[in-house]
Amino acid sequence: MIPKTIDDVSAAWLSDVLEIPITTIAAEQIGQGVGLMGDIYRVQLSPSPENFPASVVVKLPSSFEENRAQGVALGMFDAEVRFYRELAPAADIGLPVVYYADITTGTADFVIVMEDLADLAMVDQATGMSLEQAEAAVKVLASIHAVWWDRVRTPDMDWIPEMIGPRIAFVDQMLQQIYPTFAEHFSAELPDGGLELFEHFAGNYLKVNQTLAARSPWTLAHQDFRVENIMFDPDSSDRVVVLDWQGIGRGPGAYDLAYILGGSMETDLRREHEQTLVKAYHNQLLAAGITGYSYDQAWADYGLAHLQGGLATSMVTGGSMDLSNERGRNLIATMSRRHITAAMDHDGMAQLIACIDAT
Numbered sequence: 001m002i003p004k005t006i007d008d009v010s011a012a013w014l015s016d017v018l019e020i021p022i023t024t025i026a027a028e029q030i031g032q033g034v035g036l037m038g039d040i041y042r043v044q045l046s047p048s049p050e051n052f053p054a055s056v057v058v059k060l061p062s063s064f065e066e067n068r069a070q071g072v073a074l075g076m077f078d079a080e081v082r083f084y085r086e087l088a089p090a091a092d093i094g095l096p097v098v099y100y101a102d103i104t105t106g107t108a109d110f111v112i113v114m115e116d117l118a119d120l121a122m123v124d125q126a127t128g129m130s131l132e133q134a135e136a137a138v139k140v141l142a143s144i145h146a147v148w149w150d151r152v153r154t155p156d157m158d159w160i161p162e163m164i165g166p167r168i169a170f171v172d173q174m175l176q177q178i179y180p181t182f183a184e185h186f187s188a189e190l191p192d193g194g195l196e197l198f199e200h201f202a203g204n205y206l207k208v209n210q211t212l213a214a215r216s217p218w219t220l221a222h223q224d225f226r227v228e229n230i231m232f233d234p235d236s237s238d239r240v241v242v243l244d245w246q247g248i249g250r251g252p253g254a255y256d257l258a259y260i261l262g263g264s265m266e267t268d269l270r271r272e273h274e275q276t277l278v279k280a281y282h283n284q285l286l287a288a289g290i291t292g293y294s295y296d297q298a299w300a301d302y303g304l305a306h307l308q309g310g311l312a313t314s315m316v317t318g319g320s321m322d323l324s325n326e327r328g329r330n331l332i333a334t335m336s337r338r339h340i341t342a343a344m345d346h347d348g349m350a351q352l353i354a355c356i357d358a359t
Contacts, residue, residue: 002102002109006041009058009111017100017113018056020049027058031122031228037062037071037246042116056099059112067321068108071246074167077103077110080246082159084112087220091147094140094242117241120231126334128266129227131273132237137230137260138277140240141222142284145253148220149290152250163221163251164213168206171312175202178319186318189333194340197348201311204356208307209251211355216252216301217293223247223309225256226335227264254298257281258305259313262342263335270338271345278302303346307355310339 003009006027015022026044041058048054061068061077071077081103088095096114103110123129129137152160161167179202187195201208222229224247233239249255261270261277282298314336340348 002104002111003060004109006039006058006060009041009043009060014043014045014056014113018049018052020045020052021047022049023047030057037067037076038244039063042118053116055116055118057114057116059114061108061110064321070316070321072106072108073170074247075161076246077108078105079160079248080244081110081112083245083248088245091144093143094240095144096241096243117231119233120239120241121234122231123227123264125226125228125264125331128269129264131269133227133232134261134265134269134273134277135280136232136237136240137225137227137264138257138281139284140242141225141253141256141260142281143288144222144242145219145256146285146288146290149253149285149288150217150219152218152220157250160220161249162213163209163223163249163255164206167249168209171316172203172205174320175205175312175315178315182315182319186314186333186336189337191337191341191344193344193349194337197340197343197352198311198315198336200349200352201307202315204352205308205312207355207359208304208352210359212252212254212301212304212308216254216297218251219253221249221251221253221255223249223255223259224313225260227260228331252301252305254301254305255308257298258302258342259309261302262306262310262339265338267338267341270342274302275299304351304355306339306343306346307348307352310335311343314339 011022011025014025022045024046027041029039030042031040038059039062042055043058044055081101084098084101098112098114100113123133179199183195222245224244229242229244231241261274278299279295282295314332318332318336
């Protein structure tokens, strides 16, 4: 049985799926306003299991029907469960321990039970990462990308959407439909010229992806690699855990790199250090044995990738999802402002026009 709400998560159910004796549990919701697609709970286990943590984290679908419908339409819930079951074991760095994951395919009925990372720290995206955290994030990203670098265009990976496939085409059409709503609610948050770039981007997202995908090696992309999906060890930069693998896709890794630096750093800090951080990402790829991908290409790909996920996610969340949570709305405003500024910093309008003309 897959629990539909936290009320359905009982001691008996956890005993069964974890295969340990539990008599009582105590659940508390955590991360409100952070995850738009899922509700997350810390569950204390009693009596404290022998040779097992005293608490786990349980992830269930969002309480908001609009968010659940969006997750089903984009195949996000199925993708995350399958990622943890089939792909995660190949990576030995940067991923949480998952004890149980199940879903009724094609629905929002899913559950993931994973390790409690309470000893790690989450960074508020509105505040943004420090330089040290950004360096740790791009290094673990490169290590994860290296696992699947140039290895995702195989039949056994066909279940993962291509970043030039139907899912992106679906989102691209949606962007045109929701642009008026997004503009109404968030235009005041944008720098001069930002709304114009968003308007031209809507309906041309797929063309940007096609341009980058034609010139850059493919890997497994997280596609929501932002700081609130990352946990940091306050005592060691070597321990970084990446969460929320529900939006995975096959395509250039620069998508994730631009997404994290463009949206999860304060703008001036990003501007000052982004070349060094892209170099750190590239050096980590080299250390993992990746060849045939120069720093100059990584930098160029990074610049174009600011016209990808950051803009699309800002518009989708700001124009179609329930953001009654004030913190969630402020987060979208921050993301929109930072991502469009980063795109403009990298000649976004000129690059967008070039992508349109090329396709």
